[in-house]
Amino acid sequence: MTSRILSLAALTVLELSPPDMVSCAAEAGYSHIGLRLLPATPTEPQHDIVGDTPLLRETLARLADTGVAVSDIEILRLKPETCVADFLPVLETGARLGARDVLVAGNDADPVRLADNFARLCELGAPLNLAMNIEPMPWTEVRNLKDAAALLASANRPANAGVLIDAIHFDRAGCRIEEIAELPEGVLRYAQLCDAPADKPRDIDELLLQARAERMTPGEGGLKLAELLRALPATLPLSIEVPQAALARTVGAVERARRLREASERLLERVFGA
Template sequence: MPPRQLALAALSMLELSPPDMVSCAAAAGFSHVGLRLLPATAEEPQHDMLGNSPLLQETLQRLQDTGLQVSDVEILRLKAELDVASYLPMLESAARLGAREVLVAGNDPDFARCVDSFARLCQLAAPLGLSMNIEPMPWTDIRNIGMAMRLLEQAGQDNAALLVDAIHFDRAGDRPAALATVPCQRLHYMQLCDAPAAKPDSIEQLLYQARAERMPPGHGGLALGELLLALPPDLPISLEVPMHSRAQLSAVERAKLLRSAAERVLQRTYGTALESARA
């Protein structure tokens, strides 16, 4: 099996502050961690991670103490009223934390304007050594792989990439064949999880499942093996698996469960692929 970088994504343990997220990932045996510097919704916890805040300083100290690295940070939204320059403090914090990847969502119905905002965001981030990863989500305006690739092509920026999330990929109706023409340089990391094979029949259920009730890799009905084999075998993986129904488990217990589940799926996927190649 190819060596694989595994990170614990922020959404998996959203109740934790960024420094506690670092400690949790380290205790569960991860080498990398994803951090949410800006909230995705008004309802979730808000953490002051901009500038020289005490929380950012504490997070830097935990990273130094544990030896963990930051794999990616979240979340920037491309909105109609967006002032791209307003995201500079977040990007500067990301660079201070040692991140190289930033997650971006497309929330602007005007595609041309969305492309322009994304291109300007890439240009703002490039001097900081950051890449912008557009994540298609079926309830946003960049809903699927096809739309995301059009955005990347029209933006024309070297530090722009596609972020594939297993549950969004499935719920948007995408198939592994859609990834065949994606250049490897446009893939910097992926998000892995599982979910029931049956798709939710309402947007409310879709959102709830994605934000609160995913399943550890290999515990659901998504075609994870096919997806993994359609992507580069050394692509870093971020485990994004919120599980509110398992809140009785500690954060470290849940993180260990996710890591071991992912390792089993990877072993099964690539072991089977290797056996097929020898047959």
């Protein structure tokens, strides 16, 4: 059993409603959970949880009953047409849930506008004690760690701006382990753990399929997870983000989540010792 915080990411059990995700995390042995308040794609389930809704109140009740804590909320996309102020209800809901981190995607090819909106988002989250974490993804305009570092430098909001490293995106974007040490101190607040085949996808369709629906259990694929984990801060919380759509057809959410937690703990023990 690791002393490091392991959080169950929403994408891992996306078939569940937010309150059921909380119950699933508790049953599967997690202390924390990440909740998706806004869908990442138009085809995903969308839950009426932003604002003082019945679903939010049910989620809060499950958190209180189980003792599970919310680590992060997602996903805020910064697009050319984004009005950052429109995200305030989402951030207020996240703060009410007890979250401290927000996952942000950069979907704007104008670097000046993107940095300005990211800075505004940081300012909006600051009074709520929320940090904005840009997640580099190879199909977005913030593709890699270099792009993320440039965005943070331009936005210049060090108090609550972070970078979120996801193991599969880190590999698929061609990032190097050495780049992690080059990031400003304190910008890594949590990371996402998963595994994937060593061979990189042949096209964008395969890239998106792996990332959104078919990742591998940590320690069972070909990513260089030991090197990545050793390069990250030793106590950095890990969000276990492993969607497995094919397996989900025959194995329930709680059992999948439990297997992933146990595999992640075994991996951490192999890398760092008991």
